Amino acid sequence: MSKARLPEPSSADKAAALALAPVSRETLGRLEAYVDLLLQWQAVTNLVAPSTLPTLWTRHVADSLQLLDLASRAKTFADLGSGGGFPGIVLACALADRPGAHVDLVERNAKKAAFLREALRITGGAGEVHHRDIGDYVNSRAAPVDCVTARALAPLHQLLGFAEPLVRNGAKAVFLKGQDVERELTEATKYWKIKRALHPSRTGGDGCVVEVTEIVRCSMAMPAGGNGA
Numbered sequence: 683m684s685k686a687r688l689p690e691p692s693s694a695d696k697a698a699a700l701a702l703a704p705v706s707r708e709t710l711g712r713l714e715a716y717v718d719l720l721l722q723w724q725a726v727t728n729l730v731a732p733s734t735l736p737t738l739w740t741r742h743v744a745d746s747l748q749l750l751d752l753a754s755r756a757k758t759f760a761d762l763g764s765g766g767g768f769p770g771i772v773l774a775c776a777l778a779d780r781p782g783a784h785v786d787l788v789e790r791n792a793k794k795a796a797f798l799r800e801a802l803r804i805t806g807g808a809g810e811v812h813h814r815d816i817g818d819y820v821n822s823r824a825a826p827v828d829c830v831t832a833r834a835l836a837p838l839h840q841l842l843g844f845a846e847p848l849v850r851n852g853a854k855a856v857f858l859k860g861q862d863v864e865r866e867l868t869e870a871t872k873y874w875k876i877k878r879a880l881h882p883s884r885t886g887g888d889g890c891v892v893e894v895t896e897i898v899r900c901s902m903a904m905p906a907g908g909n910g911a
């Protein structure tokens with residue numbers, strides 16, 4: 683049986699992404715190698731929604747790159763639930779030439795963790811894959827990180843539960859969120875007192891980045907599914 687042909691990223695979209703989030707020639711080379719690898723693996727395993735492939739550069743790459751401006755002095759990152767590598771691999775590619783930079787990519791799915799390792803290998807991205815559960819990772823990481831990231835992982839109240847040990851240890855959190863952010867913030871404040879700022883997404887739509895610099899648990903019990911341990 684012949685495989686269905688996947689839609690390809692459009693060159694106009696790539697140009698638009700690079701206008702939104704300009705990168706050095708070296709970073710562009712790494713990102714192109716990553717996108718090529720992602721397209722090869724996408725043919726056999728679902729790393730991103732196939733419908734988003736034509737706009738892969740704006741929807742996924744530029745979306746990830748915009749986090750760098752919100753963490754311009756950060757060197758160490760923890761990307762929770764990295765999946766196909768957004769934003770973690772993109773950040774690792776962009777930071778490869780920054781001395782001391784490092785991205786921990788946390789992913790419990792074995793196939794995706796294997797993909798992430800291969801992406802770091804072929805791009806020379808500055809990072810390491812942690813094939814484990816986020817709860818284990820955040821509760822056992824001894825050294826602080828500067829910035830914790832996540833995209834399309836969980837509702838905000840759960841993300842805050844995951845990130846709380848890292849933020850308590852000095853990290854800033856930046857979460858890429860969609861249009862439901864106000865509802866998620868309302869829900870989150872039932873369980874957490876947070877210091878936060880909202881930044882509209884540079885890649886358009888109703889998306890935004892939630893920047894969190896303080897997370898304090900309220901007395902109410904967390905619902906199932908958060909890092910309520």
Ligand SMILES: C[S@@+](CC[C@H](N)C(=O)[O-])C[C@H]1O[C@@H](n2cnc3c(N)ncnc32)[C@H](O)[C@@H]1O
Nearest residue numbers: 763764765766768789790791814815816833834
């Ligand atoms: C919907 S995907 C999003 C992937 C990527 N961040 C993106 O935006 O394309 C969520 C990923 O988080 C991983 N994940 C979910 N819960 C996790 C957990 N508790 N520990 C580790 N990985 C987790 C899943 O395996 C999945 O690959």
